[in-house]
Amino acid sequence: MARITIREALSQALWEEMEANEKIFLMGEEIGVWGGTYAVTRGFYDHFGPDRVRDTPIAEGVIAGAAIGAAMVGARPVAEIMTVNFALLAMDMIVNHAAKLRYMFGGQFKVPVIIRTPGGGGRQLGATHSQTLDALFAHFPGLRVVTPATAYDSKGMMKAALRQDDPVMFMENALLYQKRDEVPDGDYVVSLEKSDIKREGTDVTIVTYSRMLHESLAAAKKLAKEGISCEIVDLRCLRPLDLEPAFESFKKTNRAVIVEEGYPQFGVGAEISARIYEECFDYLDAPVKRVAQLDVPLPYNRALEQSAIPNVDTIIKAVKEVMYV
Amino acid sequence: MRTKAEYLKGYKDLVAIRRLEEKCAELYQLGQIGGFLHLYIGQEAVAVGISNALTEKDHVITAYRDHGIAYTQGMDPGVIFAELTGKIDGCSKGKGGSMHLADTSLNFWGGHAIVGAQMPLAAGIATGFQYLKNDNVIVCMMGDGATNIGYFHEALNLSKVWNLPVVWLVENNRYGMGTAVERASAVTDIQLKARGYKIPSEEVDGMSVNAVEKAVKKAVKHARETGPFFLEVMTYRFHGHSMGDPERYREAEEIKRFRKEGPIGILHAEILEKKYATEADLDKIHDEVDEMIAAAVEFAANSPEPDPSELWTDIYA
Numbered sequence: 242m243a244r245i246t247i248r249e250a251l252s253q254a255l256w257e258e259m260e261a262n263e264k265i266f267l268m269g270e271e272i273g274v275w276g277g278t279y280a281v282t283r284g285f286y287d288h289f290g291p292d293r294v295r296d297t298p299i300a301e302g303v304i305a306g307a308a309i310g311a312a313m314v315g316a317r318p319v320a321e322i323m324t325v326n327f328a329l330l331a332m333d334m335i336v337n338h339a340a341k342l343r344y345m346f347g348g349q350f351k352v353p354v355i356i357r358t359p360g361g362g363g364r365q366l367g368a369t370h371s372q373t374l375d376a377l378f379a380h381f382p383g384l385r386v387v388t389p390a391t392a393y394d395s396k397g398m399m400k401a402a403l404r405q406d407d408p409v410m411f412m413e414n415a416l417l418y419q420k421r422d423e424v425p426d427g428d429y430v431v432s433l434e435k436s437d438i439k440r441e442g443t444d445v446t447i448v449t450y451s452r453m454l455h456e457s458l459a460a461a462k463k464l465a466k467e468g469i470s471c472e473i474v475d476l477r478c479l480r481p482l483d484l485e486p487a488f489e490s491f492k493k494t495n496r497a498v499i500v501e502e503g504y505p506q507f508g509v510g511a512e513i514s515a516r517i518y519e520e521c522f523d524y525l526d527a528p529v530k531r532v533a534q535l536d537v538p539l540p541y542n543r544a545l546e547q548s549a550i551p552n553v554d555t556i557i558k559a560v561k562e563v564m565y566v
Numbered sequence: 567m568r569t570k571a572e573y574l575k576g577y578k579d580l581v582a583i584r585r586l587e588e589k590c591a592e593l594y595q596l597g598q599i600g601g602f603l604h605l606y607i608g609q610e611a612v613a614v615g616i617s618n619a620l621t622e623k624d625h626v627i628t629a630y631r632d633h634g635i636a637y638t639q640g641m642d643p644g645v646i647f648a649e650l651t652g653k654i655d656g657c658s659k660g661k662g663g664s665m666h667l668a669d670t671s672l673n674f675w676g677g678h679a680i681v682g683a684q685m686p687l688a689a690g691i692a693t694g695f696q697y698l699k700n701d702n703v704i705v706c707m708m709g710d711g712a713t714n715i716g717y718f719h720e721a722l723n724l725s726k727v728w729n730l731p732v733v734w735l736v737e738n739n740r741y742g743m744g745t746a747v748e749r750a751s752a753v754t755d756i757q758l759k760a761r762g763y764k765i766p767s768e769e770v771d772g773m774s775v776n777a778v779e780k781a782v783k784k785a786v787k788h789a790r791e792t793g794p795f796f797l798e799v800m801t802y803r804f805h806g807h808s809m810g811d812p813e814r815y816r817e818a819e820e821i822k823r824f825r826k827e828g829p830i831g832i833l834h835a836e837i838l839e840k841k842y843a844t845e846a847d848l849d850k851i852h853d854e855v856d857e858m859i860a861a862a863v864e865f866a867a868n869s870p871e872p873d874p875s876e877l878w879t880d881i882y883a
């Protein structure tokens with residue numbers, strides 16, 4: 242076991258799989274000579290060379306598209322889109338093509354492409370550079386959307402993604418790269434289809450993912466001191482969505498708070514609370530509460546921006562509301 | 567620039583942008599500016615030359631490296647610093663930050679942080695001008711790296727098909743982040759890309775205010791009377807792409823070489839040669855600029871933070 246950062250976990254997973262499978266190659270802006278703007282691929286260019294670590298022009302449409310095309314003919318490309326905001330320029334390739342090609346052509350070929358991209362706000366980057374777009378991608382059948390929040394999950398899910406045959410949107414969070422946790426020394430994978438209980442509890446179920454997992458864990462720690470016991474379900478992947486553990490937990494606690502960094506309208510919380518109402522109606526002791534980003538574009542000003550993003554305090558407030566305390 | 571007064575004003579503008587940017591770097595280190603900060607140091611003559619060439623019918627739009635052109639279009643440095651420090655007196659009320667300066671009353675339609683985004687917008691602004699028959703022209707600035715994105719090609723093509731009143735102006739500073747032009751662009755002579763769309767083009771010395779000014783004047787005239795024109799302005803950024811760039815992609819020697827021939831030094835020498843001013847006169851300009859920048863920083867420091875209610879304003883008209 243070693244305590245490593247999420248950055249190191251992703252880096253190790255890519256490195257080890259590239260060593261094991263020469264079909265895998267990387268492409269993206271500044272991933273080679275620069276080493277990746279978030280340094281996930283530092284050292285890769287020197288080790289694997291320019292053929293397997295390809296710096297691209299600034300051209301997200303063709304970065305996504307060329308990766309998809311290469312995957313169609315049997316390579317295993319991992320395309321890095323510098324931030325998820327720029328994936329909007331590649332939306333047609335991702336949504337109209339990666340997600341649909343296999344189905345539309347009756348399963349004639351596979352599209353084992355991984356699109357890695359970090360998102361999230363909180364760094365004063367202004368409205369276009371601070372978005373949390375996970376829910377957007379999770380909308381479309383044909384894509385896999387994974388959102389790991391720990392080094393353990395990041396490494397295991399990246400390895401799993403590189404060993405399966407569907408297009409994967411690998412959603413990272415720029416503020417999580419430095420987070421550390423324990424990772425086994427040997428080879429392992431983590432399913433791309435299973436959510437995970439990250440803290441056990443009895444009073445309230447918090448369903449969350451990505452960076453908001455850590456805010457939720459911190460909130461739960463504080464709430465425990467006040468005698469409120471939170472169970473935390475980390476979704477880990479948004480598509481396919483594994484809600485069984487959340488339902489199980491809810492049937493025990495009868496109260497739920499869904500926490501996400503993205504927008505509330507048509508968001509992850511909207512989907513999950515609807516599903517809880519559908520599947521667990523008889524178990525409800527309080528209306529399901531959603532915690533999400535305020536419904537505004539994120540501003541540059543630090544105080545304004547911070548006030549728009551969920552945090553420990555807003556989560557605690559929501560938990561207390563469903564507890565009626 | 568022709569007259570002595572114009573030369574001295576041009577010189578002052580160059581120095582003002584340089585000082586403004588140096589101050590930005592300082593404020594960034596102090597944590598008073600957050601987010602991404604892209605300095606214009608080395609490229610000052612481009613903005614000065616452009617704004618010198620423009621009249622009240624001419625507009626400009628650019629990318630995130632926007633402090634220089636904001637200043638030359640007439641934005642008060644105090645307002646610039648207020649925006650950069652997220653204050654209510656900033657041009658965007660502190661909601662935009664460094665990458666999003668704009669003041670439409672100065673014919674400046676903004677810095678835009680999505681690479682290439684300003685090009686379709688400029689095509690649209692030009693379409694609006696054409697449709698409204700107001701005789702206006704838009705100058706669309708972009709980086710060399712931005713010429714590789716799909717938007718570039720779509721916008722150039724449309725501008726020629728519709729003969730839009732737009733000047734496409736590439737600031738070729740040789741790198742898009744850490745990627746040298748020749749590693750990212752099949753055509754390294756970037757102006758040739760315009761020829762593919764039958765848009766006339768020229769290469770311009772971006773270290774010379776006058777060269778830029780002359781070229782932009784001609785291009786704007788062409789845009790107004792005939793249709794799109796394309797300028798590739800050769801320049802260089804002396805600092806990293808943004809703050810915290812480790813600059814592993816270029817040699818210190820290269821930076822030194824360009825710095826020696828920087829825009830300020832070139833104009834400095836020209837002014838002395840023309841005997842428009844003495845060293846002492848030029849020193850005085852530096853002092854004036856220092857005072858102006860100090861006052862601007864002070865203005866921003868005294869400007870209030872936006873009220874929390876500003877979070878909810880300007881979302882819809």
Ligand SMILES: Cc1ncc(C[n+]2csc(CCOP(=O)(O)OP(=O)(O)O)c2C)c(N)n1
Pocket residue numbers: 270299301323327330631679680681682708709710711712713739741742743807
């Ligand atoms: C669509 C998009 N992709 C990537 C980025 C990240 N990015 C910001 S600036 C930049 C380099 C742009 O280079 P260039 O156009 O030459 O302009 P310069 O910075 O040299 O002024 C990149 C890749 C972005 N902002 N938008």
Ligand SMILES: [Mg+2]
Pocket residue numbers: 709710711737738739740741742743
């Ligand atoms: Mg450039």
